[in-house]
Amino acid sequence: MFAVRFDRFGPPEVLGVGECPEPHAGPGEVRVRVRAAGVAPVDLALRAGTSPSSGRFPLPHIPGVDAAGVIDEVGDGVTGVAPGDEVFGAVDVARLGGAAAEFAVLAIWAAKPPSMSWEEAGAAGTSxxxxxxxxxxxxxxxxxxxxxxxxxxxxxxxxxxxxxxxxxxxxxxxxxxxxxxxxxxxxxxxxxxxxxxxxxxxxxxxxxxxxxxxxxxxxxxxxxxxxxxxxxxxxxxxxxxxxxxxxxSVGELGGEPDGRHGLALAAALSGEGRFRVPVRAVFPMDRAAEAHAAAARGPRQGKVVLAAPLAHGEHD
Incomplete structure (x- = not known):
């Protein structure tokens, strides 16, 4: 699969796009074909090597903790969703990455409401x-x-x-x-x-x-x-x-109870016109370096998002 990746720590320019092994959904997880992935502060810190967690991960590393997409693989024990469902959510906190790619595995998720664009949904999970x-x-x-x-x-x-x-x-x-x-x-x-x-x-x-x-x-x-x-x-x-x-209150992603209730509530509020995910810029994944640079600059009014290219046969 294609993925945004970096093989050394440093400025945004260390980011590139290359081929990586596909991940697969484990127990209690779903895999999505990514339509959009948010750029979070933790992504910037991990890439720069300034996060205490930077040394935990082997390089190359795929950044991204938030994603929205279409389920194509369901792990053991998962009920209520099936391949073809549109969802948004976040990766397992232990991974701290993997969303800025063709496929991503989500540990928490909710159904994406029609009122949420893919870009909004891709930025929503951890926020x-x-x-x-x-x-x-x-x-x-x-x-x-x-x-x-x-x-x-x-x-x-x-x-x-x-x-x-x-x-x-x-x-x-x-x-x-x-x-x-x-x-x-x-x-x-x-x-x-x-x-x-x-x-x-x-x-x-x-x-x-x-x-x-x-x-x-x-x-x-x-x-x-x-x-x-x-x-x-x-x-x-x-x-x-x-x-x-x-x-x-940090580092508890996936916590109370399993992190999904907040996502479902936000989706419901979005459908009522009472909630939106502010998105200030959208970049294609092959311009991830520009996206990271933009996320580090002001004015900070919402999130920067990476948009994945459409797979063959997909439509907006």
Whole structure:
């Protein structure tokens, strides 16, 4: 099969497209013929060699943790789906790759609704799973005021919408040029950076019951000050959190219960017109280097996606 791959760590230019052995669905998994694959922050870090997990994988490595496609192989124990079904989801966290290819094996998935484009679906998996897990751990519900620090990125833009769907009031931080985008997601925008607590209080007396840090921009002390307690703050991006008593939620993909409930809910909300996966750029897989470079640049308004070429006989 064809696949995006790299055989050494480095800048985006180390990425190329070549032939690789086909993967196969194991127990509890499905294999899809990929139509689109998202570019996630973990993909950039693994390729650059800056992730603590980079040394775990033999090279060459196929990047990509999110994919959408058509099932063509079903593993033992899998029920409710069959070859020909359109799904979106994510790979097993132990693999941390494999989605940017002709075929990919998914560990968590949900049916792709007609309301979701292939590009949206390809970018959704880990963003939806991570955001759902974080909102569950924080206990976000109707009547909650939630501050999302980093509201315009891949996870932040999803967390804003899923929190709003629960009936929460959402305040989202971001650069001024991203404020219109954040507002369109359903959050009240506010500038990030020093002085955040004062700006939140100035929002017509607004306060935040809970805070979710998805940016890892060093704002945890202010988030604790805003909410009044470290117990009301959760980070998925700042490893200094435990020093402040702030809980972390990372590396648990496929968790509660098996990661699929969040994907199914997002699909249902999409069908109701209440959820979308912001996609800011789409590249063909043979331009993966450009896609990785674009994902590392601003403005971060949603996800960058790799589109797979259509197989013979397939149609949009």
């Amino acid at each position: 939806v799973e991570t955001a759902t897990r974080a909102l569950d751990r924080l206990g976000v519900r109707e009547g909650t005021t939630l501050l999302v620090d980093g509201a315009s990125g891949g996870v932040g833009s999803v967390a804003v919408q899923l929190a709003a769907a629960r009936g929460a009031r959402v305040i989202g931080t971001g650069r001024p040029e991203n404020h219109a985008f954040i507002s369109g997601l359903g959050a009240v925008p506010v500038a990030h950076g020093p002085g955040l607590a004062e700006r939140v209080r100035a929002l017509a007396g607004a306060r935040a019951d809970l805070a979710l840090d998805v940016a890892g921009a060093g704002s945890l002390r202010e988030l604790v000050a805003i909410t009044g307690t470290p117990a009301a703050v959760l980070t998925i991006a700042d490893f200094t959190g435990p020093e402040l008593g702030v809980a972390m």
